[in-house]
Amino acid sequence: MRSARPAGNVNRYYYKDMKYNVLLLGSGGREHALAWKIAQSPMLGDFYALPGNPGINAIAEGIEGKVSDFDLIRRTVVEKNIDMVVCGPEDPLVEGLKDFLKSCPDVKGDLLFVGPGKDGARLEGSKDFAKEFMARHGIPTAAYRSFTAEQRNEASAFLRSLRPPYVVKADGLAAGKGVIISQSLEEAEESLEHIFGGQFGSAGAKVVIEEYLDGVEVSFFVLTDGHGYLLLPEAKDYKRIWDGDKGLNTGGMGSVSPVPFCDGEFVEKVRSRIIEPTVKGLESENMDYRGFIFFGLMNCGGDPYVIEYNVRMGDPETESVMLRIDSDLLAHMAAAAGGDLSGQTIKVSRQAAVTAIVVSGGYPEKYGKGYPVSGLEALTDITVFHAGTAMKDGKLVTSGGRVLALSATGETIPDARDRVYSRVDTVSFDGSFHRGDIALDMINWPAGKR
Numbered sequence: 001m002r003s004a005r006p007a008g009n010v011n012r013y014y015y016k017d018m019k020y021n022v023l024l025l026g027s028g029g030r031e032h033a034l035a036w037k038i039a040q041s042p043m044l045g046d047f048y049a050l051p052g053n054p055g056i057n058a059i060a061e062g063i064e065g066k067v068s069d070f071d072l073i074r075r076t077v078v079e080k081n082i083d084m085v086v087c088g089p090e091d092p093l094v095e096g097l098k099d100f101l102k103s104c105p106d107v108k109g110d111l112l113f114v115g116p117g118k119d120g121a122r123l124e125g126s127k128d129f130a131k132e133f134m135a136r137h138g139i140p141t142a143a144y145r146s147f148t149a150e151q152r153n154e155a156s157a158f159l160r161s162l163r164p165p166y167v168v169k170a171d172g173l174a175a176g177k178g179v180i181i182s183q184s185l186e187e188a189e190e191s192l193e194h195i196f197g198g199q200f201g202s203a204g205a206k207v208v209i210e211e212y213l214d215g216v217e218v219s220f221f222v223l224t225d226g227h228g229y230l231l232l233p234e235a236k237d238y239k240r241i242w243d244g245d246k247g248l249n250t251g252g253m254g255s256v257s258p259v260p261f262c263d264g265e266f267v268e269k270v271r272s273r274i275i276e277p278t279v280k281g282l283e284s285e286n287m288d289y290r291g292f293i294f295f296g297l298m299n300c301g302g303d304p305y306v307i308e309y310n311v312r313m314g315d316p317e318t319e320s321v322m323l324r325i326d327s328d329l330l331a332h333m334a335a336a337a338g339g340d341l342s343g344q345t346i347k348v349s350r351q352a353a354v355t356a357i358v359v360s361g362g363y364p365e366k367y368g369k370g371y372p373v374s375g376l377e378a379l380t381d382i383t384v385f386h387a388g389t390a391m392k393d394g395k396l397v398t399s400g401g402r403v404l405a406l407s408a409t410g411e412t413i414p415d416a417r418d419r420v421y422s423r424v425d426t427v428s429f430d431g432s433f434h435r436g437d438i439a440l441d442m443i444n445w446p447a448g449k450r
């Protein structure tokens, strides 16, 4: 920061003339969307991304390396005089990056860090911890029990006491693959066998078995300073590879915001039953949580239940959500990380946003890399976020399964959809593929209501 910040409390007037040197961690579409939003702030000083990607590095200076290299992050923070670290993915948070940086004598004491410490990151890092946290604070979620490998027989007995479909989860981080939903008891038993047998490594040392929640999923996001919070726009993501939500699970094929069933009444239930008890619970357990919380919710007949917590923003939800925030996210993040959001109000656009992801043929299974990407220069009327791209010999090529996120806003969801889909064929690379039905179910839900 170019001017000193008063110890303890901070307020909005103080922030006004400040410039922040920001280091953004991560390399996906989510991080590009965050970078795009951060870059619009008048409060941005120097901007770095570690490692970033070709899209991000057009607006932030890229630092080569891995987000798991904490010492590289420390050196970057010190050498580049970073004021704020924004952590995109969950792994560094779960591994204790914030605690590490705060313990380094050469890192300044007032470094702002957007994301929880190791304690708060358990909300995502351990499903068992998250479930017990929800039980302690009366937060609605599916009934569950957790078991270690020694309790294999009890786990089977518990499965037999439930009705299908059966939900079996590895306790720890399993790159989004640790949840197995089966229609038959035999399949559920097999999943137990696989998880305890080491399919997900140490993430499967414990297993969570829970009741199946029948409903429609929605993602809610808040930015908290540990006491209060700002509610970001909600979104829905589309996880399966094929239209109609068929086929294999992916990292996300598209998203839409707003979600029409999230009317005033539903949002009020989410705030009072889920968000507020969560933030209060974190505070009462002295976790000093400063950063984003992502609530993966199931709307079961009008009542929200928590499926999971994440301690970061969602991907590809962020690509739609950022398009709908009209206020200064960098100011909000500075206030949250500084411990006082009370002077901040978030301004959410009334427009709708839709994102379609263009993926490599074969994804989420085997796919090729290094295909030249063409057509991007023509896409000036929608927003393109890079997810899996790289520069090779001065040319943009594919480097991942999910390659580009195409996002647009419109007066209504159909308008935003039309804008994205009218342009989706403009970009191309060998074997490119996208879903054609992103947000279609939300247009008809429920009969035109928004």
Ligand code: AMP
Residues within 6 Å of the ligand: 142, 167, 176, 179, 181, 210, 211, 212, 213, 214, 217, 296, 307, 308
């Ligand atoms: P998670 O990794 O916990 O988010 O679970 C991945 C996906 O599995 C969720 O997005 C849901 O689609 C589904 N899922 C997880 N838990 C349940 C549940 N109790 N009932 C129904 N679906 C679930």
Ligand code: GLY
Residues within 6 Å of the ligand: 237, 251, 252, 310, 313, 314, 315, 316, 317
């Ligand atoms: N879109 C779901 C996630 O980011 O985990």
